[in-house]
Amino acid sequence: MQLVAWADLAIAGALSLFGLVLFRNALVRRQRRKKAGRGDPAALIVSGLAAVMVATGLLLLGLSFGIGTLISAR
Amino acid sequence: MAQRSLKQTVGAVFEIVLFGTLVLLALFLWDRWLLRETLPAARRLRDFVRIPERSLPTPWHPFSGPARLRGQLWTPIKRSTPRGEPSALWYAWVEDHYRSGRNTNTRLLCSAGGDAQLSISPISADGGPMSQTAAQRAPGIPLLLFHRDEHITLLKHTWLEGVPRDRIPLDLGPIMSTLVVPPAMRERCGDKLNAPRGTLHYFEARVPLGAEVVVIACSDESGLISCPKSLGALSSSATGMAAIERAYANDVLSLSRGAALILLISGLLLCSSLLKRTEADGEGS
Numbered sequence: 001m002q003l004v005a006w007a008d009l010a011i012a013g014a015l016s017l018f019g020l021v022l023f024r025n026a027l028v029r030r031q032r033r034k035k036a037g038r039g040d041p042a043a044l045i046v047s048g049l050a051a052v053m054v055a056t057g058l059l060l061l062g063l064s065f066g067i068g069t070l071i072s073a074r
Numbered sequence: 075m076a077q078r079s080l081k082q083t084v085g086a087v088f089e090i091v092l093f094g095t096l097v098l099l100a101l102f103l104w105d106r107w108l109l110r111e112t113l114p115a116a117r118r119l120r121d122f123v124r125i126p127e128r129s130l131p132t133p134w135h136p137f138s139g140p141a142r143l144r145g146q147l148w149t150p151i152k153r154s155t156p157r158g159e160p161s162a163l164w165y166a167w168v169e170d171h172y173r174s175g176r177n178t179n180t181r182l183l184c185s186a187g188g189d190a191q192l193s194i195s196p197i198s199a200d201g202g203p204m205s206q207t208a209a210q211r212a213p214g215i216p217l218l219l220f221h222r223d224e225h226i227t228l229l230k231h232t233w234l235e236g237v238p239r240d241r242i243p244l245d246l247g248p249i250m251s252t253l254v255v256p257p258a259m260r261e262r263c264g265d266k267l268n269a270p271r272g273t274l275h276y277f278e279a280r281v282p283l284g285a286e287v288v289v290i291a292c293s294d295e296s297g298l299i300s301c302p303k304s305l306g307a308l309s310s311s312a313t314g315m316a317a318i319e320r321a322y323a324n325d326v327l328s329l330s331r332g333a334a335l336i337l338l339i340s341g342l343l344l345c346s347s348l349l350k351r352t353e354a355d356g357e358g359s
Contacts, residue, residue, distance in 0.1 A: 004323045005234055011334045018338065022345045029349070042352035045093070046345045052100065053341045060327075060334050063112065067326060070120055071319040 002072050008064035015057030023050035085351045092344045096337070103333050115326040118239060122305070123319055125290055130196045134215050136293040140301045145194040147287045147310070148214050153188045155280050156259035163246070164188050164280035165228055168255055168263060172272025183270070184263035192217040194298065197286060216297030219289065219306045220244075228279060229317055236325035242300060243318045245309040246279040281310040288314045 003009055026047040033040040127142040147162040155164045167185035171178060195214030220226045220242045227241040230249055237243045255276045260267060267274060281287065287310045292301040300306035307318050 004320065004327055007234060007331065008327065011331055011338070015334055015338050015341075018342055022341075022349075025349060026345075029353070040352070042348045046348055049093075049096070049341055049345055053337060056334055056337055060330050063116075063330060064327060067116055067119065067323045070116070071123055071316075071323050073123070 002068045003061075003064045004068045004071070005064070008060055012057040012061035012064070015053050015060070019050045019053030019057065021050075023047050023054070026050060082351065085347060089344060089348055089351075092340055092347075096340055096344065099333070099336065107329050107333060112326060112330060115239065119319070119322050119326060122290070122322065130194065130215060132196060134297075136295060140290060140292050140305060142315070143194070143289045143291065143298070145196055145214070145287060145289070146198070146284045147217070147281050148193050148195060148284060149188075149191050150193075151188075151191055153283075155188075155278055156186070156256040156262065156276075157250075157278060158256075158258070159278075159280060160283055161188065161280040162283045162285065163192060164278065165246070166259060166276065166278040168259065168267060169275045169277065170270045170272055171275055172270070178272075181271075183274070184259070184266045186259065186262050189220070194287065194289060217289065217291075217308075218297050218299050219291050219308060220300065222300070224300050224304050224306070229321060231317065234324050234328070234331075235321050236328050237318065237321040238325060239322065240304050242304055242306045242308070243321060244307075245311045245315075245317045246281055247311045250278045250280075252276050285310050290315070 023046075026043040030040045030043040030047070033043070125140050125142050127144070128137065130143055130145050131137060149162045152160075153162070153164070154160045156166050165185070165187040168183045170181050170183050172181075173179075193214035194217045224242050225240070227237050227243050229235065229237070229243055229245040253273065253275060255263075255267065255274055259276060287308055289298060289309075290301075290305070290307040291298040292306075293299065307315060309315050309318055311317055
C-alpha cells in the first residue's frame with residue numbers, strides 16, 4: 001500500500017488537523033454558551049464545516065492510497 | 075458605533091459569500107469531480123494497469139484488444155540527435171529561462187524530433203540488444219502508435235507530473251539538459267534563438283537504437299497502432315510503465331488536490347472569521 005504522492009498526505013493531514021482544531025474550538029464554545037443558556041448557530045456552522053474538512057482530507061487520503069495501491073500492484 | 079456596525083455588516087457579507095461559494099464548490103465537486111471524473115478515471119487507470127502482457131507475434135498477425143508488449147526499438151533511417159548520438163527515437167527542445175521581476179519564466183523557443191518509421195522487434199535470445207545493427211536485423215513490426223492524429227506527451231519526471239488521458243505518454247527516461255545548444259540544433263532553429271531574454275537551456279530525450287521498450291498498443295494489418303480514445307504508451311525506462319501510471323494517477327488526483335487546498339484555505343478563513351466575530355458579539359451583548 002502506498003500513496004500516489006506525499007503531497008496528498010500533507011494536504012489531507014493539514015485539512016484533518018485544522019478541521020479537528022476548529023471542531024474542538026466550536027464544540028468548547030457551544031458548551032460554554034449552552035451553560036450560559038444561549039444558543040450558538042455560528043459554532044454549529046463551524047463544526048459542520050470542520051467535519052466536511054476532515055471528511056475531505058480522509059477522502060483524499062483514501063483516494064491516494066487506493067490509486068497508489070492500484071498502480072503499485074503490478 | 076456606526077463604524078462597528080459597518081464592520082460587522084462587511085464581515086457578515088464576507089461570511090455569507092464565502093459560505094455560499096463553499097456550498098456551490100462542494101456540490102460541483104461531488105457531482106462533477108467525484109462521480110463523473112475521478113471514479114471513472116480511476117476505473118480507466120485500473121484497466122490500463124491490468125492490460126495483459128503478451129509477446130510480439132512472429133510472423134506478424136494482428137491481435138485483439140490492447141496489449142503490453144516488450145521489444146527492441148529500431149528504425150531503418152540513420153538517425154542521430156543534434157548532439158550526434160545515434161538514436162531510434164529522439165526529441166530535443168530549447169527553452170529560454172529569463173527573470174521577470176522576482177519570477178523566473180520559461181518559454182519554449184524551438185523543438186525538433188525524429189520519430190518516423192519506427193519498428194519494434196522481439197528481444198533477441200542472446201540478450202545482446204546492442205550487438206546487432208538495424209541493417210543486420212529482420213524488419214520488425216511497424217510502430218504507428220503516435221503517427222496518425224494522436225497527441226503525445228513526453229514525461230519530464232517533474233514533481234506531481236500528470237498526463238491527460240487523451241494523450242499518448244512517452245517515457246524516454248531521464249532527460250539530458252545542458253546550457254550549450256549544439257550547432258545542429260542552432261541550424262534547425264534558425265532565427266528563433268537569436269534574441270533570448272535570458273539563458274538558453276537545451277534538453278534532449280532519446281531512445282538508443284535497439285533499446286528495450288515497453289509499449290501499450292492495439293494492432294491492425296499495418297502494425298502496432300493506438301487503441302480507440304488514444305490509448306497507448308511507450309516507455310524505455312528501466313521501471314517499465316511505472317512513471318506513466320504514476321503520471322496518470324497524478325492527473326486523476328490533481329483536481330482533488332486543488333479542491334482540498336481551496337477548502338483548507340477558505341474553510342480556515344471562514345471559520346476563524348465566524349468564530350471571532352460571533353465571539354465579539356457574544357461579549358458585546
